[in-house]
Amino acid sequence: MKSKFLSQLGLTMRAGKLVTGDEGVFKAIRSGEAKLVILAEDASENTRKKYQDKCQFYGVPLMEMGSKAELGGSIGKEMRVILGVLDRGFAQMLLKCQVNPAEVKRFD
DSSP: OOHHHHHHHHHHTTTTTTEEEEHHHHHHHHHHHOOOEEEEETTTHHHHHHHHHHHHHTTOOOESSSSSHHHHHTTTTTTSEEEOOHHHHHHHHHHHHSSSSSGGGOOO
16 A cells, blocks of 8 residues: 555656645645645654644644655655645545554545
């Protein structure tokens, strides 16, 4: 499932529906543009807490999948800790790859 997820993440990037980096993802969450936030499994506890709180407050689903290196490599960049998906269709496609979907909030 992880390889399918990483492949679909690359597709999302090529479609221009992905934002990366702390500042860009926070802006997308606050503006309501982010439909899904993806956090690297090897992110620090502080980063994990910060994004869990922010996503919960704004009602954005948060998904932990892949390492920093895997996330970066799948989108043709260096290591990435956080990614924001800006399209509902792509977000739903990526959520289907979740191994444990019970931990992810569903769309309304």
